[in-house]
Amino acid sequence: MRIRLLLFALYRDLTGVSELEIDVHEGSSAAAAVTTLRATDTRFARLPERPVIAVNREYAELDVRLSHGDELALLPPVAGG
Amino acid sequence: MRIRLLLFALYRDLTGVSELEIDVHEGSSAAAAVTTLRATDTRFARLPERPVIAVNREYAELDVRLSHGDELALLPPVAGG
């Protein structure tokens, strides 16, 4: 299945990428998707193994199961205000 | 000696007076001045025996000694804001 990945702030700078799509096994967890992403390229290997994530614009745990078409955002620690 | 008395808010309404001068014994305390005032008139008898006071625009204890020309203000409990 295919998911959409979003990278922000430091993660965007580390990889030079803000958005991409990747294919993962049916029923993969978010953690597995991150592992797949980090293995694709040395740039993506710079990302943390266990980043904060949001799935479809809500904070989620890394063990959440993804579905086809999900949007997985990797979020550096936040610093608003 | 002569002192100047100021009344505010409820105390002004109770007495119909906002300002007056009274004569008290040399070296009188503020408490003695209040006693003298309350004895002058039934209107002034409506004032409390131990009001909050300010002497020369600073909060003071009732046992403070007054001097000729002092300004003694009788202050109802305050309610600013």
Added chain:
Amino acid sequence: MHTRVTRDVIEPQGVLDLVGSPADGAAILFLGTVREQNDGRAVSGMRYDAFVEMAEPVLREIAGEAAILAGSDRIAAVHRVGDLPIGAVSVAIAVSSPHRAEAFDAARYVIEQIKQRLPVWKHEHYLDGEAEWLSGTVPPVSR
């Protein structure tokens, strides 16, 4: 630092403009306003009386204490007196400081101390035509 007891309408933006500095990351503005209801009674307006000649130095003193608390001299406090309609601003307090905690604490300190110490009295007017002096606080007297 800026403090004032005034009969003039208080403009919130004007009070906020009295504070602020490139060194500051936070600013607080507190406004006290006249409510249309108090203890279940419909209010038509409020008269604020003050011992102005004493209230001004007391307000300055309170702001000075808050400046120590905030570690900032960017503090403004304005208290209005006279007849105020519903919704009118009776008191405005502005504080800016490098960090937010100090600004919150200092603004809160100023309004709490105003209520405890400022020689001001409220005469509340009701829609039924009655009026009443609101019960107040006995100020702590320094010995």
Added chain:
Amino acid sequence: MHTRVTRDVIEPQGVLDLVGSPADGAAILFLGTVREQNDGRAVSGMRYDAFVEMAEPVLREIAGEAAILAGSDRIAAVHRVGDLPIGAVSVAIAVSSPHRAEAFDAARYVIEQIKQRLPVWKHEHYLDGEAEWLSGTVPPVSR
């Protein structure tokens, strides 16, 4: 209740005007501003990046929680993104409520939660030409 993530300049009076009611006796406005210095380094400006599509619902959620805390729906929160110069307002929070304690608590709650949960990042630019992502907070994830 009014929340917004915006690239536009924040006008404090405009945010304050979003709250207020004849039932309210207190209003708070909190402003966060860009400081000229951070950890001893001279700052030239700040870029705020956000995951806007997520930040907007998170900010709404935070304001909703603050509304319960304040017992008031008169809450506004606006966060700016983009390049901000020194002194610019990055966030404005306004709350009005019948009594002051609730307004203070709710405004404080909103800014603390923004710092903990809003998907926003600060890229600080220094006078020496360098720039750095400020270290942030790991948001608590609801399970």
